[in-house]
Amino acid sequence: MRRPFWRTKPIQTAASNMGLHRVLGPWQLVALGVGVTVGAGLFSMTGVAAGQYAGPAVTLSFIIAAIACAFAGLCYAELAGMIPEAGSAYTYAYTSMGEGIAWIIGWDLILEYTVNASTVASSWSGYFGTLLHQIGIPLDPRLLAPTGASIMMPDGQFVRAWFNAPAVFIIFAVTGLLMYGTRGSSKINMAIVALKLLIIGSVTVICLPHIKSANLHPFIPTNTGQFGAFGPSGVMRAAGLIFFAYIGFDIVSTAAQDSHNPQRNIPLSILGSLVLAALIYAIFSFVIVGVVNYRTMLHDPNPVATVLHSLHIPWFSALITFGIALGYISVIYGLLMGQSRICLSMAKDGLLPSLFEKLNERSKTPWSSHILTAVVASILAACLPIDILGKMTSIGTLLAFIIVCFGVMFLRLRQPNAVRRFRTPGGPFLVPILGILSCGTVMLAMDLMTWVRLALWLLIGLGVYACYGLHHSRLKHKQH
Numbered sequence: 255m256r257r258p259f260w261r262t263k264p265i266q267t268a269a270s271n272m273g274l275h276r277v278l279g280p281w282q283l284v285a286l287g288v289g290v291t292v293g294a295g296l297f298s299m300t301g302v303a304a305g306q307y308a309g310p311a312v313t314l315s316f317i318i319a320a321i322a323c324a325f326a327g328l329c330y331a332e333l334a335g336m337i338p339e340a341g342s343a344y345t346y347a348y349t350s351m352g353e354g355i356a357w358i359i360g361w362d363l364i365l366e367y368t369v370n371a372s373t374v375a376s377s378w379s380g381y382f383g384t385l386l387h388q389i390g391i392p393l394d395p396r397l398l399a400p401t402g403a404s405i406m407m408p409d410g411q412f413v414r415a416w417f418n419a420p421a422v423f424i425i426f427a428v429t430g431l432l433m434y435g436t437r438g439s440s441k442i443n444m445a446i447v448a449l450k451l452l453i454i455g456s457v458t459v460i461c462l463p464h465i466k467s468a469n470l471h472p473f474i475p476t477n478t479g480q481f482g483a484f485g486p487s488g489v490m491r492a493a494g495l496i497f498f499a500y501i502g503f504d505i506v507s508t509a510a511q512d513s514h515n516p517q518r519n520i521p522l523s524i525l526g527s528l529v530l531a532a533l534i535y536a537i538f539s540f541v542i543v544g545v546v547n548y549r550t551m552l553h554d555p556n557p558v559a560t561v562l563h564s565l566h567i568p569w570f571s572a573l574i575t576f577g578i579a580l581g582y583i584s585v586i587y588g589l590l591m592g593q594s595r596i597c598l599s600m601a602k603d604g605l606l607p608s609l610f611e612k613l614n615e616r617s618k619t620p621w622s623s624h625i626l627t628a629v630v631a632s633i634l635a636a637c638l639p640i641d642i643l644g645k646m647t648s649i650g651t652l653l654a655f656i657i658v659c660f661g662v663m664f665l666r667l668r669q670p671n672a673v674r675r676f677r678t679p680g681g682p683f684l685v686p687i688l689g690i691l692s693c694g695t696v697m698l699a700m701d702l703m704t705w706v707r708l709a710l711w712l713l714i715g716l717g718v719y720a721c722y723g724l725h726h727s728r729l730k731h732k733q734h
Contacts, residue, residue: 292531319496351660376643
């Protein structure tokens with residue numbers, strides 16, 4: 255198994271045809287990246303990061319986290335400019351480090367995108383339940399939490415939840431949108447992303463006159479004597495927490511086969527969506543801590559609602575809740591789309607059954623992959639707590655980032671003369687090593703059980719590869 259594990263695919267200088275319609279231009283790709291990246295991190299993480307670690311300097315934390323993510327983003331951009339293929343980190347690893355590493359990262363990406371979609375769907379369920387309650391249609395609380403969770407009924411009695419029904423609904427609704435076709439669904443996604451940005455802009459404009467200088471002073475609160483509790487160390491601790499808010503820009507690289515001129519558009523869109531997300535996060539977080547004192551947001555999971563409540567504009571608060579719930583749809587859309595493209599790429603290489611590469615004749619979308627992903631993601635969203643899902647998403651994404659950084663160094667050494675439409679600055683090692691260190695540091699800070707779950711998933715994947723992928727690899731048959 256050792257030699258097959260390291261066999262590599264040749265770099266494709268032109269994008270191959272996988273049967274998908276090439277309908278995505280740079281604006282649609284940026285909307286895809288921003289739609290996934292700007293989500294729960296903006297609407298829920300800002301308050302906790304400011305209240306517990308950084309104070310008003312949470313804005314600096316967002317900028318520092320963006321710089322750390324940019325190292326991985328630059329590596330993605332270089333490889334996307336070289337390899338105009340769908341599959342993201344899976345395809346990049348296959349051409350740089352070998353089939354075995356590609357399988358590991360592809361299996362990891364399946365975990366990342368599926369579990370992340372489940373996480374966002376679970377979060378969306380809470381906003382949806384709140385909206386229904388506001389218009390006088392309360393749902394049974396047992397249908398708004400994962401299976402077995404202890405919840406309190408209106409009469410004060412504690413019971414066990416059945417399953418998270420709205421989360422299941424939204425996953426299948428978005429799956430139906432994707433199966434409709436890439437051209438039509440991408441237009442709807444762009445409209446949703448535009449609405450999300452309009453909401454963020456509206457909140458910013460309304461809140462600007464209410465910023466109080468006293469809430470921003472001192473900008474970096476004095477450290478309490480404990481590492482990470484305010485001061486410079488608190489700013490860095492908050493940056494580590496906020497790092498996860500930028501997860502999503504890499505989704506753009508999965509859409510290479512759906513894009514016009516992917517060698518140009520994919521790198522530009524990756525970096526463009528990351529820069530745009532960083533600007534949104536920095537400005538929005540500054541406004542939030544300017545309007546509401548960071549000390550009141552110590553354990554606040556919904557700082558936007560807190561800010562709007564302080565302004566006493568109830569109708570606007572309800573409107574924003576609706577907009578946030580609608581904005582989450584773009585996140586689920588991007589994740590489910592990315593998942594299907596990973597499975598499609600792996601099936602084209604023979605590492606997954608051919609079922610995953612079959613396209614619908616009319617829409618040219620991988621229906622089988624969409625349906626299977628929706629079933630698995632909905633079961634996870636319905637039954638598992640959101641904190642477990644979120645941790646699995648984070649560690650899976652960080653592992654992908656690290657492997658992409660290694661891929662840049664491997665290809666610079668092995669194929670220094672290959673055509674590169676974009677190069678990471680500072681030579682072949684500086685940016686990739688910084689990316690590995692920044693992502694690795696955040697991974698090491700994660701709890702033991704998250705590592706155990708990742709290890710078990712990868713072991714299962716290696717078993718699947720040994721029993722199926724190793725023998726059905728199309729690269730293997732080409733070499734023989």
